Amino acid sequence: MIDRRTLIVGGAVLGLGACANKFRTYNGPAVTSVVVYKERRRLYLMHENEVLRDFGFELGFAPVGHKQYEGDGRTPEGAYMIDRRNPNSAFYLSIGISYPNNQDRAAAAALGRPPGGDIFIHGTPRAKRRDADWTAGCIAVSDREMEDIYAMVRDGTPIFIYP
Template sequence: MRFLLIALLTLTALTGCSRFIEYDGPQVTRVIVHKDDRLMYLMHNEEILEAYEFELGFAPEGHKLEEGDGRTPEGEYMIDRRNPNSAYYLSIGIDYPNEEDIAQARARGVSPGGDIFIHGTPRPFRRDDDWTAGCIAVSNRDMRQIYAMVEDGTPISIYP
């Protein structure tokens, strides 16, 4: 009996710590990111469903031009993939680079880079310390919600 109680308590504790949560609210129709304000909005048409603070790449100003520049892209993109085993808790991918980004980088003779994600963080979230290589980092708690709410194929608008 004691073993059964311990097993039940352990299972309950582990279930409560899951990275994955369920979402059954309105569909997120667009993600809007304002880099200067460090605010990201999950939208259902014109309604703000959620707002999140975030951290950026180590060179946060301007559009990403090439691999290794530490900038976060600006423009219109799509959420195109998710990684439940991310080194940064959970992550959802942004389809950077697009054809225009590739053409501009090619004209300069550089790689545009890639692997831009919205992800959690392996360290305490501080908002005032940009550290990623161009990704958008939110707290792990916020990332659980974002991962549950935002589907692949969702448009994302990233503004300066």
């Protein structure tokens, strides 16, 4: 007969094992760039000219056009870098995009607005549906897909975001 203490300890061990799956390993070809096509809703992890993986995604709540200022709901367009990662993101896992650059700051200042920041590729809460744009300007994939992206993409990887 299994006692209550055994059940609690066993449940804790299983729970910790499930958390360990969040951090996958990747031993394939290096991701040399991330290419995003906003209109197509496709994100490609590239090794030189070869597509290693591709993913669908959701964008900000106002997805058309380049991000101009904080709160506009747009996702930046242009050449940036993956510059940080957050294993404790409110959106499961996330990797940061180096927005804003100097040009973005100047354009927002010309409008008298802050440029915003904290643009990421991140997971999707279960409450969000995968058929509508909802982020504040980020690129959202499923949590499972984010595990792969997080494992494959290194800080310093260029990301090219096209309309």
